[in-house]
Amino acid sequence: MFENILFFISSFLVLGGATMVVLSKNLMHACIFLLFTLFGVAGLYLTLGADFLAAAQLVVYAGGVVILMLFGIMLTGGTENKENRFGIEKIPGMGSVKTYIVAGVSILFIATVVLKIIANYMRHYQQTDLPEYMTTVERIGHSLLTDHILAFEISSILLLGALIGAAMIARPRKS
Amino acid sequence: MNNTIVSYLSQFEGHQKFLAVASEFLGFDVTALVGFVIFFTACFILVNVAAAIGGLGTYAERKISADIQMRQGPNRVGPYGLLQFLADGVKMILKEDVVPAQADKFLFNIAPLLALSGVFATLAVLPLSSGFILTDLNIGIFYLLGVGSVVGVAIFVGGYASNSKWSLLGGMRGASQIISYEVPVTMSIISIVLLSGGMSLVTVTESQGGLPHQWFILHNPFTFIGFFVMFIGTLAEANRAPFDLPEAESELVSGYHTEYTGMKFAFFALAEYAEVFVLCGIVSALYLGGYKVPMDLGNGVFFVENLGLPAVIGKNIGQLLQLGAFFTKTFLLYYVVIWIRWTLPRMRVDDLMTLCWKYLTPISLFNLIGCAIWVYFFENQSMWSVIFKAGAAGAGHH
Amino acid sequence: MVTLGSYLFLSFALFVAGLAVIIARKNIIAMLLGIELMLNAAALNFVAYTRFVNSNIDGHIMALFIIVIAAAEAAVGLAIVIRFFQLRESIHIDDAAQLQN
Amino acid sequence: MSSTNLDVFMPVIILIALAIIMFVGAIGVVGKLLRPHKPTPLKETPYECGEAPVGSAWSNFNVRFYVVSLIFIIFDVEGALMFPVAAVFKDFVAIGAGGVVLGSLLLFILILASGLVYCWKKGDLDWVKSFQLSEDQLKKLNEVEAR
Numbered sequence: 001m002f003e004n005i006l007f008f009i010s011s012f013l014v015l016g017g018a019t020m021v022v023l024s025k026n027l028m029h030a031c032i033f034l035l036f037t038l039f040g041v042a043g044l045y046l047t048l049g050a051d052f053l054a055a056a057q058l059v060v061y062a063g064g065v066v067i068l069m070l071f072g073i074m075l076t077g078g079t080e081n082k083e084n085r086f087g088i089e090k091i092p093g094m095g096s097v098k099t100y101i102v103a104g105v106s107i108l109f110i111a112t113v114v115l116k117i118i119a120n121y122m123r124h125y126q127q128t129d130l131p132e133y134m135t136t137v138e139r140i141g142h143s144l145l146t147d148h149i150l151a152f153e154i155s156s157i158l159l160l161g162a163l164i165g166a167a168m169i170a171r172p173r174k175s
Numbered sequence: 176m177n178n179t180i181v182s183y184l185s186q187f188e189g190h191q192k193f194l195a196v197a198s199e200f201l202g203f204d205v206t207a208l209v210g211f212v213i214f215f216t217a218c219f220i221l222v223n224v225a226a227a228i229g230g231l232g233t234y235a236e237r238k239i240s241a242d243i244q245m246r247q248g249p250n251r252v253g254p255y256g257l258l259q260f261l262a263d264g265v266k267m268i269l270k271e272d273v274v275p276a277q278a279d280k281f282l283f284n285i286a287p288l289l290a291l292s293g294v295f296a297t298l299a300v301l302p303l304s305s306g307f308i309l310t311d312l313n314i315g316i317f318y319l320l321g322v323g324s325v326v327g328v329a330i331f332v333g334g335y336a337s338n339s340k341w342s343l344l345g346g347m348r349g350a351s352q353i354i355s356y357e358v359p360v361t362m363s364i365i366s367i368v369l370l371s372g373g374m375s376l377v378t379v380t381e382s383q384g385g386l387p388h389q390w391f392i393l394h395n396p397f398t399f400i401g402f403f404v405m406f407i408g409t410l411a412e413a414n415r416a417p418f419d420l421p422e423a424e425s426e427l428v429s430g431y432h433t434e435y436t437g438m439k440f441a442f443f444a445l446a447e448y449a450e451v452f453v454l455c456g457i458v459s460a461l462y463l464g465g466y467k468v469p470m471d472l473g474n475g476v477f478f479v480e481n482l483g484l485p486a487v488i489g490k491n492i493g494q495l496l497q498l499g500a501f502f503t504k505t506f507l508l509y510y511v512v513i514w515i516r517w518t519l520p521r522m523r524v525d526d527l528m529t530l531c532w533k534y535l536t537p538i539s540l541f542n543l544i545g546c547a548i549w550v551y552f553f554e555n556q557s558m559w560s561v562i563f564k565a566g567a568a569g570a571g572h573h
Numbered sequence: 574m575v576t577l578g579s580y581l582f583l584s585f586a587l588f589v590a591g592l593a594v595i596i597a598r599k600n601i602i603a604m605l606l607g608i609e610l611m612l613n614a615a616a617l618n619f620v621a622y623t624r625f626v627n628s629n630i631d632g633h634i635m636a637l638f639i640i641v642i643a644a645a646e647a648a649v650g651l652a653i654v655i656r657f658f659q660l661r662e663s664i665h666i667d668d669a670a671q672l673q674n
Numbered sequence: 675m676s677s678t679n680l681d682v683f684m685p686v687i688i689l690i691a692l693a694i695i696m697f698v699g700a701i702g703v704v705g706k707l708l709r710p711h712k713p714t715p716l717k718e719t720p721y722e723c724g725e726a727p728v729g730s731a732w733s734n735f736n737v738r739f740y741v742v743s744l745i746f747i748i749f750d751v752e753g754a755l756m757f758p759v760a761a762v763f764k765d766f767v768a769i770g771a772g773g774v775v776l777g778s779l780l781l782f783i784l785i786l787a788s789g790l791v792y793c794w795k796k797g798d799l800d801w802v803k804s805f806q807l808s809e810d811q812l813k814k815l816n817e818v819e820a821r
Contacts, residue, residue: 018590063324064747072651141762162645163789166652276718292693339720361753372764
């Protein structure tokens with residue numbers, strides 16, 4: 001019962017948030033809607049039994065990436081920066097209403113066909129019953145230290161590279 | 176197995192009997208429904224307690240500052256001015272809700288809500304006692320970090336949306352301060368997780384004892400330093416003095432909530448005071464033994480076996496003792512937080528960043544490495560048992 | 574009853590939303606937001622298949638590294654955007670058409 | 675129907691719902707009935723200590739804020755990766771494989787600490803760079819102070 005409620009809340013957040021990210025003209029609003037979408041994805045992880053991933057999603061995205069994005073927006077002139085160097089305002093939205101309608105109909109058509117094909121394969125996958133609410137932390141920890149220890153160490157080098165590279169690029173220069 | 180308040184209550188016979196009778200009477204299995212009702216009631220009580228603690232926090236702040244500055248403090252409403260916070264609440268709700276004309280209305284309205292829900296969601300894992308914990312998640316402390324960081328977003332968004340220069344400066348400062356101090360706090364928490372071998376707050380608390388020498392603060396020299404790193408970090412995360420730069424009234428008017436009036440301001444303030452309470456609780460659970468009572472009185476076995484009380488009463492007395500221990504430690508820390516605010520001057524913004532990145536972060540990394548080496552070499556014994564064993568071995572040698 | 578298909582549909586919707594943002598927006602930061610959405614869609618797929626098809630933990634590890642890479646990508650991407658803004662006073666993708674100056 | 679028991683997460687949802695109810699109830703319902711609503715243009719200008727505000731507040735900012743948040747996010751991700759490893763460290767020590775784990779953990783931390791050292795050396799952690807006044811500026815400053 002609660003799984004279904006959580007699933008519906010999360011999927012509502014995901015779908016609504018993603019739609020609003022696409023539609024909102026204000027970059028700040030898009031960023032906040034992205035935050036809601038990420039919350040929704042964290043909720044979906046919970047329903048899938050991935051509690052550690054849900055928390056990691058919250059820590060890295062809600063605390064890190066979204067704040068980074070907000071800072072980035074502020075540093076590049078806030079939301080008022082709509083003009084390019086030719087002085088022409090380019091608001092998103094390409095094509096006309098007709099294009100949207102044709103694209104939507106064709107997407108629906110293709111999606112129906114593809115889903116019909118995939119559905120046959122999907123039927124074989126039954127939901128495996130997890131006996132209890134199981135913690136994934138220990139399993140992830142063991143896995144990170146045995147099978148995936150190389151990936152674990154290399155990710156530190158990736159992060160080091162990202163840190164040095166980004167700090168070097170973004171550093172204010174004397175001019 | 177996860178402890179929740181529902182699983183704690185369901186161990187009693189009365190609860191089981193009630194479930195059986197109610198199921199028979201209503202004709203369906205009421206376990207899920209009763210679980211929901213218990214959760215809802217507990218959450219409701221906890222939210223109200225947090226709101227009252229937030230309100231009383233403002234009262235305590237004024238009273239203690241008055242005490243320090245040899246003044247009277249609030250003394251008109253109620254006995255000793257205790258009901259001052261209710262009067263403030265009524266005043267807040269009667270205030271006009273002014274939204275600046277240039278502001279971003281949507282973000283302006285949603286920012287206090289983000290802060291409030293971020294702080295309230297952290298209450299779920301607060302280990303009040305071993306039974307009266309709302310829910311003991313396996314990822315407890317990590318979940319708390321994640322949900323708590325929403326407050327940083329809320330402060331930034333609130334500062335941005337007001338479209339006032341003071342607010343924006345305060346919001347930028349607040350967000351960068353909160354995220355900066357999250358690094359030493361995270362590292363200190365990881366060193367505690369290393370020692371306790373689990374991220375759930377009950378696991379962390381249970382691996383300590385009731386007496387001070389069994390607490391993690393005195394477990395080894397690294398955690399002793401780690402406690403102070405963590406405490407300074409939580410002060411900064413909650414925007415408390417000497418780190419209250421986001422709302423520095425002498426330079427930024429009122430910081431990120433300059434433009435907020437009425438209830439929206441009240442919710443920001445409530446979120447701040449409740450966050451101080453939650454963070455103090457977490458520090459006491461991580462380093463000061465949390466709800467542990469000396470001599471294992473907390474599990475109630477003593478009352479049942481030696482005093483001959485029934486199991487229900489004995490266990491609940493134990494829980495109440497644990498609750499008392501937790502709140503005592505937390506409120507002591509809360510008092511220290513307020514005391515620091517009225518003692519130390521505010522830091523400069525560059526000193527703040529220097530303190531975080533050049534002192535606390537290297538120290539906390541060093542602590543983390545030290546704790547890992549300690550766990551490896553001394554197999555997780557505390558320094559007292561290591562010293563004792565070395566002394567016993569030396570005595571035996573001679 | 575929640576099935577694998579519903580998760581795949583949500584993941585698909587997220588991916589399409591990210592793609593739409595990347596195609597329709599001219600703002601580089603908005604495009605970064607779109608990339609985040611797409612990475613989340615990929616991670617969601619991994620976790621969903623882990624849950625429904627086999628229950629070993631490798632899918633979770635994969636999703637964890639996707640989160641790591643998304644954070645690193647956002648950091649470097651935004652650094653490039655900020656540098657670009659300092660040079661051109663603009664964050665329009667069309668202004669990034671030249672290699673030098 | 676799956677038998678996964680997610681009920682332990684129920685309080686989280688309830689608490690967030692309570693926060694929303696409290697917020698909407700106090701601001702949208704009760705407050706709306708009780709509080710006055712008399713907007714004037716002067717009231718709705720941003721507060722700037724009595725001065726009329728000039729321009730919008732949404733303008734460029736010091737890039738140092740970004741560098742700090744950049745270092746933060748790298749360490750945040752590092753924390754997210756290290757939490758599960760830290761949680762199982764004791765198990766590995768108990769079965770006698772602690773040395774390998776300790777080594778990999780130390781390597782992981784030291785690689786990232788070297789990034790911190792790099793930023794420290796390059797001065798990214800200094801909030802305000804000390805700056806030297808030129809001769810002319812010093813002279814002007816002295817004149818101003820003498821006045």
